[in-house]
Amino acid sequence: MSTAASATMGGPRAKPGKKKAIGGGVNTMPLLAPAVGLLLIWMIVPLAMTLFFAFRRYNLLNPMIHGWAGFNNFKYLFEDPALLHSLLVSVILVVGVIAITIILGSILAAIFNQPFPGQGVARVLMISPFFVMPTVSALVWKNLLMHPVSGLFAAFARMLGFQPIDWFGSFPLSSIMLILCWEWLPYAFLILFTALQSMDEEQLEAARLDGATAYNIFVSIQLPHMARAISVTIMIEMIFLLSVFAEIYVTTAGGPGFATTNLTFLIYQRALLAFNVGGASAAGVIAIILANIVSAFLTRSVGKRLEI
Amino acid sequence: MSHSVAKQRHPVAGIIAWVVALVMFFPIAWMALASFKTEVEAVQTPPLLFFMPTLENYRAIFSEANYLLFAGNSVGIAVGATLLTLIISVPAAFAMAFYPSPRTRGLLLWMLSTKMLPAVGVLVPIYLLVRDAGLLDSRTALIVINTLSNMPIAIWMLFTFFRDLPKDIIEASRIDGANLRQVLVHVLLPLVMPGIASTGLLCIILCWNEAFWSLNLTAHNAAPLTAFIASFSAPQGLFWAKLSAASVLAIAPILIFGWFSQKQLVSGLTFGAVK
Structure with missing residues (x-):
């Protein structure tokens, strides 16, 4: 920190004539270089390697097999029904x-936006799941709640005289979706609630005095106000949800069959379980292309509003 | 006045909000409850709400010497990566916020775009690089990876924070005759500390809960708590009370951190788009 500040602050002093120049008068390179350089390496090296391996024949178990594969890795990948299915699973999730x-x-953001007793505490409880590490949330749901023999849901089912449901066996994808919703609802809520809080209270008051119902206010005033926050939330959730891993890893391990294998898990299986570097890299290239389509929108949306 | 009107308008809102909040928190509360049961009580039907609480599970978790190793790994990785992130990010964010240039916008958006690279897309090369460097199952590898993947978020958060600081104050105190050291210690530091602290907090939360690289790059020596908890997924008998106790210990510190940093989290996790 001290070197950082002294370097920039030494700048104007050394060149008093350029004191007023914005940015131009100060050499900020030494401050920026480490961050920019590291991120550049972090981005380019693995990316280049993934692209390289995607066109190679490379299996960690059999070093004798090597050489260029051309588009064969992609060909096998696209002929493999697992890829299409994993893409479908990713999209559904x-x-x-x-x-x-x-x-x-x-809806919850609008409800919490009303003052009510204990609002602060209720909000803290509401957002708590977001801070729980993914492996813990997955295991709590799998073992304590949804387990067909000793889970809480099964206990309730038996008390009511029903047959307990084997959630991860019968509805694997929905069960994982339930866990993910539990983890990500707090995030969406927190962002949208924060956006609502920045709203002009008088506008709402005026609408109420004009006789608008809560529904009218929500649809005509609050929802448009949240539009931007909603679009950012969608895109950030998309980035994280495309690479869901831990929840699948500890609950179903991609099964039964391929039922819950998303693209991330497929690549993991190919790379670290089957040691097929070439095939995994080809799938990695597809994941990167997909994420880039999403991120182009996000970057543009954020950049539009960026004040420097 | 406006508040009292609103309060009388929707008494139902508060009830709905509380019900939803309690439902959302229930799995965490149920887990915490299970951690004080015996293994037999934890799986009993009908589920027990009242029981003789026992600390046996916590004692068992601690007497397993391993738990402290995993917790130590989590702390070491989170603190190490956070410090490293801040050391690199603070100067960069400072430079861009205090001395913006025409290329600052492009630079910031490019940094954001590096965060969009899906981890799984580079799993193979990172795995091979880490293996060839002899760093598989080492804290160093996870510290470096966490640092790099959190840096864009940290820089953005620090940038939005520094940008809103009064910049004239530095100039003014220089004119008033303060020397460089005085400006740094008495003017700049108190101004930037809150922003640095909340960025650090967010980095710690993100590192602590990081699972993808932790599961793929560690085995036994460097595994943090996320990986340790995952090892409970292969069932070998009934140990859910112990799983609950381990989980409570693993999430408690971060839960508390998170409660205190909600506001900053929003600006950090939306890259400043929502404040």
């Missing part, structure tokens, strides 16, 4: 969780 969390999150 991403779209489903985003839709549920945004709809519930915006």
